[in-house]
Amino acid sequence: MQEDFLHYIWKHKKIDFGELKTTNNEDLIINSVGTYNTNSGPDFFNSKIKIGNQLWAGNVEIHVKSSDWFLHNHETDMNYDNVILHVVWEEDTEVFRKDNTVLPTLELNSLVKPNTLENYRNLFSKGNKWINCENDFNSISPFLMNNWLERLYFERLERKSGAMDTMLKSSKNNWEAVLFKMLLKNFGLKVNGNAFGSLGNSIDFSIVRKVQSNHLSLEALLFGQMGLLENSIENAYYMELSKEYKFLKQKFGLDNTNVIPAQFFRLRPLNFPTIRLSQLACLYNKHQNLFSKIIETSTIEDFYDLLNVGTSNFWNTHYTFQKESKARVKMLSKSFIDLLLINTVLPLKFSYNKQNGISDDSILIDMANAIKPEKNNVISAFNRLKDVANTSLHSQALIQLKSEYCNKHRCLQCAIGNSILNK
Incomplete structure (x- = not known):
């Protein structure tokens, strides 16, 4: 008991x-x-x-x-x-x-009541179960499920906004600086997220502002701080970047001793740090006031246009500095943009609305429902129990459900658990 x-x-x-x-x-x-x-x-x-x-x-x-x-x-x-x-x-x-x-x-x-006690004992019965309610999950009504998932989605946004509030405070309410750090971390994905995050912490955004109109300077800043310009490589592009980074390092007193080295191992070439950093540099070179544009944009189609960037020309024939490859224009894919929307843009817009007393979240809901669900082990396991993850709102909500309710056996605080107890 x-x-x-x-x-x-x-x-x-x-x-x-x-x-x-x-x-x-x-x-x-x-x-x-x-x-x-x-x-x-x-x-x-x-x-x-x-x-x-x-x-x-x-x-x-x-x-x-x-x-x-x-x-x-x-x-x-x-x-x-x-x-x-x-x-x-x-x-x-x-x-x-x-x-x-x-x-x-x-x-x-x-x-x-006997049925309440029996349902409770069945729900918390010991056994090799992935989640406590897996035997009843498929029986939950669509109305209850959809309402609960929407609430869970906003719980997850609230959790993410907490970290954002901390960054906002440390940057003296500079939303552009917060966006840059968040984008940089999420451009690194799971493997290089911490490395790219440490890179963002090593650069004051005012320096990015000063160099972003010069594409080569911005790439040199990112590659150099990440420690990717420390070898002796004989190609003109690499040597030009190295020269520019040495100038920037001296001019701004840059220090990258606390930057975590980026990993290339077991990554698809399109996710190599070199490609992702070049794409980010292109994004900031193209949009001088990216945060303002993100706040003004309200449809998925417009976001695909806004974030439709590639790399500098060198990377059309390279994945690393050393080796040439078959020519390929490396634009941000829609699936990658979806991840940026899920993990950066929507949490940022939510946090901005909250800070400014904007209570209408209908645009966030519409956008989250317009993005395809993520694919991972948690979502796949839920879908085996019930075909429930049809949008990114659902997948984000299910991640929140699994991590904050199922894993912690908080069934009594969960609408699904309550529904089962009330049978």
Whole structure:
């Protein structure tokens, strides 16, 4: 038995409210269960309960066993002085107030509706299950599923906006600087995300501003800080970049000692750091005020046009500085742009709206629903249970569901888990 389940029982009134009695056989009428408290202190505030002939207003504390009151040292905590009812699964000892009167106790083990208890035990039964509700996941109604996934999507945006708020504060509210750092990290994808992120932290965005109109200078800045210009390579392009980076390093006092080296191993050539950095340089060389354009853009088609960039000419015939390859124009693919939209653009627009008091999120929802879902092991596993991930909103929501609810067994705080318990 989990205490969370007892919170659920009390909050949603999943007991027979007919003729309740305390463990001391006093009549009990619950007028209001109170407000659920997720912070420290009693579990429910401002409850209204009639015990015997006396109407009480105060707090309710819930435990699996009544002796947990002493296990948690509530008898010495003044925050619990206003508890008017102790709700427990089993009373194994009496609890006394400071004036030595018995704290009224309600024992739940004979009051919970049988189907609720059976559903709870089935949901949390031990076994080799990927998620607790995998046997019932397919039975969840589309209406409940869609509403819950939309809420989870915004939970995920909220989590991402927290990291963004920290970056915004450190950059003195420079949204362009925050966008640059986020884009740089996400251009690195999973393998080089941390490396590209450390590169972003090594460059003040004011330097990017000063050089972005000169494409060669911007590439030299990115390649040089990433440590990709430290070899002796005999080609004109490489030598020109090296010369320009040495000038920039001296002029701006650049330091890349804390930049994590980028990896080429086990990457598709189109994801090589050289290609992604050149594409990012092209993007910033083409758009001098990229953040403003992103905020003004509101359709997927317009974003595909905005982010439609390639590399400098050298990379049309190269993937690395050393070796020439078959000629190929290396534009950002739509699937890569989708990842940038999911992981950078939409969280950024959400955070910007929140900071500026814009409550209409319809554009974000429309855009998220216009992007194809991501492909990974989590999404594939959910789709095997139920064909549910049809858009990026769904896939992002399912990632949030798995990481923040399923993995932590928070079924009682999940709309799907609640639906199963209510069967």
